[in-house]
Amino acid sequence: MEELSGKDKGLIRGSWESLGKNKVPHGVIMFSLFELDPALLSLFHYDANCSSRQDCLASPEFLDHVTKQVMLVIDAAVSHLDDLHSLEDFLVNLGRKHKAAGVSTQSFAAVGESLLYMLQCSLGQAYTAPLRQAWLNMYSIVVAAMSRGWAENGEDKAD
Numbered sequence: 001m002e003e004l005s006g007k008d009k010g011l012i013r014g015s016w017e018s019l020g021k022n023k024v025p026h027g028v029i030m031f032s033l034f035e036l037d038p039a040l041l042s043l044f045h046y047d048a049n050c051s052s053r054q055d056c057l058a059s060p061e062f063l064d065h066v067t068k069q070v071m072l073v074i075d076a077a078v079s080h081l082d083d084l085h086s087l088e089d090f091l092v093n094l095g096r097k098h099k100a101a102g103v104s105t106q107s108f109a110a111v112g113e114s115l116l117y118m119l120q121c122s123l124g125q126a127y128t129a130p131l132r133q134a135w136l137n138m139y140s141i142v143v144a145a146m147s148r149g150w151a152e153n154g155e156d157k158a159d
């Protein structure tokens with residue numbers, strides 16, 4: 001697993017802390033994800049009426065997943081910047097779970113774009129090119145581990 005530079009870690013920590021303790025409102029901004037990859041809506045089976053962004057926003061289970069669980073994974077990565085390797089098993093398993101749910105690895109890119117969009121909206125002028133790159137560096141490490149789990153899941157099913 002790759003390592004982040006000290007500068008990247010500082011930028012990521014500082015920007016994440018500046019969002020405040022309650023990350024849920026920032027998670028709501030990540031709903032742009034469904035504008036980037038509308039096919040993802042079909043993966044959420046919490047509500048038979050979850051066929052549009054607005055329908056999904058009305059589903060408490062859906063909101064919980066996107067605004068809390070996704071933000072908790074990001075928070076875990078930020079909290080473990082000095083030892084991202086310690087999250088390897090967790091992230092690999094998360095990749096397996098996403099494969100089993102029908103999520104493609106291309107959707108990981110849409111989530112990354114949504115994360116960057118949320119940061120840009122939430123941080124305003126504090127969102128700089130070096131900050132964007134630091135988050136991209138971290139996200140690429142997270143996605144690499146999840147992709148390994150996703151691929152392993154596929155190998156297991158092929159046997």
